Amino acid sequence: DIVMTQTPLSSPVTLGQPASISCRSSESLVHSDGGTYLSWFQQRPGQPPRLLIYQVSNRFSGVPGRFSGSGAGTEFTLSISRVELEDVGVYYCMETSQFPYAFGQGTKLEIK
Amino acid sequence: TLRESGPALVRPTQTLTLTCTFSGFSLTADGMYVGWIRQPPGKALEWLARIDWDGDKHYSTSLRTRLTISKDTSKNQVVLTMTNMDPVDTATYYCARTSTINWSFDFWGQGTLVTVSS
Numbered sequence: 001d002i003v004m005t006q007t008p009l010s011s012p013v014t015l016g017q018p019a020s021i022s023c024r025s026s027e028s029l030v031h032s033d034g035g036t037y038l039s040w041f042q043q044r045p046g047q048p049p050r051l052l053i054y055q056v057s058n059r060f061s062g063v064p065g066r067f068s069g070s071g072a073g074t075e076f077t078l079s080i081s082r083v084e085l086e087d088v089g090v091y092y093c094m095e096t097s098q099f100p101y102a103f104g105q106g107t108k109l110e111i112k
Numbered sequence: 113t114l115r116e117s118g119p120a121l122v123r124p125t126q127t128l129t130l131t132c133t134f135s136g137f138s139l140t141a142d143g144m145y146v147g148w149i150r151q152p153p154g155k156a157l158e159w160l161a162r163i164d165w166d167g168d169k170h171y172s173t174s175l176r177t178r179l180t181i182s183k184d185t186s187k188n189q190v191v192l193t194m195t196n197m198d199p200v201d202t203a204t205y206y207c208a209r210t211s212t213i214n215w216s217f218d219f220w221g222q223g224t225l226v227t228v229s230s
Contacts, residue, residue, distance in 0.1 A: 039216040054214040
C-alpha cells in the first residue's frame with residue numbers, strides 16, 4: 001500500500017505571508033494512463049474536508065487563486081501565496097492513483 | 113449533495129450499517145463513484161471503500177474483511193456495513209463523490225459521528 005507523508009505536521013504562519021506544505025508518497029503516483037492523481041483538501045474545525053487541488057495542480061471550482069499545487073512523481077507541494085485568517089485548518093494530501101487510496105497525516109495551519 | 117445516516121451509538125461486536133443518500137448525480141452514469149472515509153476524533157482521515165457506477169467495489173486493505181459496500185440506484189443510496197465494531201472504530205464517517213472529471217472527492221456529506229461503547 002502507498003504511504004503518504006506530510007511535512008510539517010504543524011505550521012505557524014503570519015497573516016499575509018506565504019506558506020507551503022509538502023507531501024511525499026512511498027511510490028510514484030504516475031498512473032498507467034499517464035495521469036498523476038494527487039489531491040489536496042482543507043478541513044476547517046467542525047467541517048467536512050473541502051477539495052482544493054486535484055491532479056497535482058488543478059484548482060477546484062471556487063478555490064481562491066492564492067492556493068496552488070505543484071510536484072511530480074513522489075514529491076508534491078501545496079502553496080498559499082498570502083495566508084488569510086480563513087485559511088486556518090488542517091490540510092491533507094491524498095492519492096487516488098492506486099488502491100487502496102491513502103491520505104497524509106494532515107498539517108495544521110495556524111496563525112502566529 | 114450527499115447525506116450520511118445511521119446509528120450514533122453502536123455496541124462492541126455489533127455490525128454498523130451506514131447509508132449515504134445523494135442527489136444531483138446518478139450512480140448509474142458512466143464515470144461516477146461514491147466512497148466512504150472516516151475520521152476518529154482529533155485524528156487523520158482514513159479511506160475505507162469505493163463503489164463504482166458499474167458495480168465494481170474497492171476496499172481498505174486493513175478493513176477489507178469487515179467492510180461491505182453496496183448501492184441501491186433506485187433510491188440513490190450507497191450502504192456501508194462494518195462488522196465486529198470496536199471502540200477504536202469510533203469516528204465521524206463521511207461519504208463523498210468521485211468522478212472522472214477530477215478523480216478526487218469533490219463533494220462530501222457533513223459526516224455522521226458513530227460512537228462504539230458498551
